[in-house]
Amino acid sequence: MSKEMIRIANCSGFYGDKLSIAKEMVEGGPIDVLTGDYLAELTMTILYNQKMKRGEEHGYVGTFIKQFRDVAKISQDKNIKIVTNAGGLNPKSMAQEIEKVVDELNLDLKVSYIDGDNLIPEMEKLTKLGEKFSNLDKNIDLKDYSKKAITANAYLGAWGIKEALDNGADVVVCPRVTDAAVVIGPAAWKFNWSRDQYDELAGALAAGHIIECGAQATGGNYSFFQEVPTFDNIGYPIAEIYKDGSFVITKHENTGGLVSVGTVTAQLLYEISSPAYLNPDVISHFDTLKITQESKDRVLVENARGSSPTNTHKVCVNLVGGFRNGIELLLTGLDIEEKAKLITEQIFKSVGGKEQFDKVDIQLHRTDKENPNSNEEAQAFLRIDVMSSNPDLVGRLFNAKIIELALANFPGWTGRSGVVPNGAFIEYWPTLIDSKYIKELIHIDDKVIEVVPTNQLGLEEKYYQKVAYENPTLEIGEVREDFFGRIYGTRSGDKGGCANLGVWAKTEDAYSFLFDFLTVKKLKELLPDLESFEIDRYELPNIFSLNFYVHGILQEGVSSSTRMDGQAKSLGEYLRAKKINFPVQLLK
Numbered sequence: 001m002s003k004e005m006i007r008i009a010n011c012s013g014f015y016g017d018k019l020s021i022a023k024e025m026v027e028g029g030p031i032d033v034l035t036g037d038y039l040a041e042l043t044m045t046i047l048y049n050q051k052m053k054r055g056e057e058h059g060y061v062g063t064f065i066k067q068f069r070d071v072a073k074i075s076q077d078k079n080i081k082i083v084t085n086a087g088g089l090n091p092k093s094m095a096q097e098i099e100k101v102v103d104e105l106n107l108d109l110k111v112s113y114i115d116g117d118n119l120i121p122e123m124e125k126l127t128k129l130g131e132k133f134s135n136l137d138k139n140i141d142l143k144d145y146s147k148k149a150i151t152a153n154a155y156l157g158a159w160g161i162k163e164a165l166d167n168g169a170d171v172v173v174c175p176r177v178t179d180a181a182v183v184i185g186p187a188a189w190k191f192n193w194s195r196d197q198y199d200e201l202a203g204a205l206a207a208g209h210i211i212e213c214g215a216q217a218t219g220g221n222y223s224f225f226q227e228v229p230t231f232d233n234i235g236y237p238i239a240e241i242y243k244d245g246s247f248v249i250t251k252h253e254n255t256g257g258l259v260s261v262g263t264v265t266a267q268l269l270y271e272i273s274s275p276a277y278l279n280p281d282v283i284s285h286f287d288t289l290k291i292t293q294e295s296k297d298r299v300l301v302e303n304a305r306g307s308s309p310t311n312t313h314k315v316c317v318n319l320v321g322g323f324r325n326g327i328e329l330l331l332t333g334l335d336i337e338e339k340a341k342l343i344t345e346q347i348f349k350s351v352g353g354k355e356q357f358d359k360v361d362i363q364l365h366r367t368d369k370e371n372p373n374s375n376e377e378a379q380a381f382l383r384i385d386v387m388s389s390n391p392d393l394v395g396r397l398f399n400a401k402i403i404e405l406a407l408a409n410f411p412g413w414t415g416r417s418g419v420v421p422n423g424a425f426i427e428y429w430p431t432l433i434d435s436k437y438i439k440e441l442i443h444i445d446d447k448v449i450e451v452v453p454t455n456q457l458g459l460e461e462k463y464y465q466k467v468a469y470e471n472p473t474l475e476i477g478e479v480r481e482d483f484f485g486r487i488y489g490t491r492s493g494d495k496g497g498c499a500n501l502g503v504w505a506k507t508e509d510a511y512s513f514l515f516d517f518l519t520v521k522k523l524k525e526l527l528p529d530l531e532s533f534e535i536d537r538y539e540l541p542n543i544f545s546l547n548f549y550v551h552g553i554l555q556e557g558v559s560s561s562t563r564m565d566g567q568a569k570s571l572g573e574y575l576r577a578k579k580i581n582f583p584v585q586l587l588k
Helices: 021-027 041-054 063-078 091-104 120-128 159-166 181-191 198-211 261-268 336-351 396-403 508-517 520-526 571-576
Strands: 005-010 033-036 081-084 111-115 149-154 171-173 238-242 247-250 283-285 290-295 298-302 312-332 359-365 379-388 414-416 423-434 440-444 447-451 479-483 489-495 498-504 535-540 545-550 579-583
Touching: 005 021, 005 181, 005 198, 021 033, 021 063, 033 063, 033 181, 041 149, 041 312, 041 423, 063 081, 063 091, 081 159, 081 181, 091 111, 091 171, 111 159, 120 149, 149 423, 159 171, 159 181, 159 440, 159 447, 181 198, 181 238, 198 238, 198 247, 198 261, 198 283, 198 298, 261 290, 261 298, 261 489, 261 498, 312 336, 312 396, 336 359, 336 379, 336 396, 489 571, 498 571, 508 545, 508 579, 520 535
Parallel strands: 005 033, 033 081, 081 171, 111 171
Antiparallel strands: 005 238, 111 440, 149 312, 238 247, 247 298, 290 298, 312 379, 312 414, 312 423, 359 379, 440 447, 479 579, 489 498, 498 545, 535 545
16 A cells, blocks of 8 residues: 555445446556445345335345455455445444455455444434434435334444444445545545544545545546447446545546546536535535546545534434335327326226325326327327325226226227336434444454544534636627537435525636526526426536536435436436537637
């Protein structure tokens, strides 16, 4: 390991990412730490269902065991530490499975695991102590809501990981920690940072945020994908973090993909709200970062500024939502609106009426074109979702009643099966808890070590003072219409029931125009289906970016969302498809 720098590589951006990447990262070039991020809000529910179906000893990301088996020997030989949140709802069982692999391969690796994130056993007690578990998006207290919590996991920070590494751990199995914690922890361990070295920690947090989603930082899902030389054998990201908190994002040589100011900027904007990015260890101010292209596939990020963390921890609560079903029908040719009205009325008459369901969502998407050149261009589609706490109302009988209408309704009846989700769903409930109730425990060498959150240590509070930004005047003469995405890149994603839409420019002039042009009002004009939603605009002039936070667009979260794109991944590309009038100098 270099004395000046620690190389932290990420091999997973989600549960289901490419399994071979772990081996490719440890074999492809020098790294000091291999991390993997597997947990999203929805993943916690998947793991809960796994425990219910397969037993209490489950609830972790089983595919990681295969990845670990592939890399265990070479990681020991190269002294590569492994830190992962694949422990999910059951880090203890995962650690036990990893130890079995270590013994089977006759290796000498010390395995540690962390717990303390699971608040379900303490919910009643904490409520009596005054914790309201208010929904951050809806401002409703959990006790005033009718649905039952099935998981409740606090987002732990990085200091438990550092403690495990300080005690000689080679493998650290984490539960629900913040996505960036698996990067912050090893960096703090390497440089022995103190709890109040907030600027350094803020840099590591930014690095963790950039590499947490794997190939999205190296050309994947990138607006200007034509700039990527090849998507074959795409390289996954590596953060080379320095003692002062600055870092370089790169990838192994001889791999596909691209690491550029653009790919790093896009990922920095992913799934954020305010530029003051909250974490239980530090607040990282993304609007202070300076991003430059150091060389080919090497991007330097520096000037991170950090503030003291808040006195709360975020908690991911998942509730029993109920059951859902639905259908998607293709409507073809003339009289689309009348056909949709006819079939909708007949469906709900046949199943006993709309009022019996907890929720009914009907969407008619006019994808049909006038004077079509193909059968498909003549088609619109009608999507109907129904939800209920009674599974019988949205079960097989619901489908059967619709099928009965197939020869007795609108002309050209065509349905698409398997498109609309059905079965049980959950509701996501984001909330906060006073950090004094967090009890993070590290298990290593038959010892249990408690780590106290930073905000409980009585440290002097430090806060970064934001510098006011004055947008330079851009002279606008002749204008020409073109697609918004010809000039601007975007990156969007889900934040529970909300979504973010980040927009960035490549030049100062393009940002100057964007800053004045793309107000919340203008965004709603361009994307009229966002008109009813509350939207916050945040400014990051340091990286020529704006971020829009759309409240409530995904309803109660991914599992229960009735949007076609329930994770808002395509929202940015939707904006890029709109035409606007540009100053001609930008188009040159």
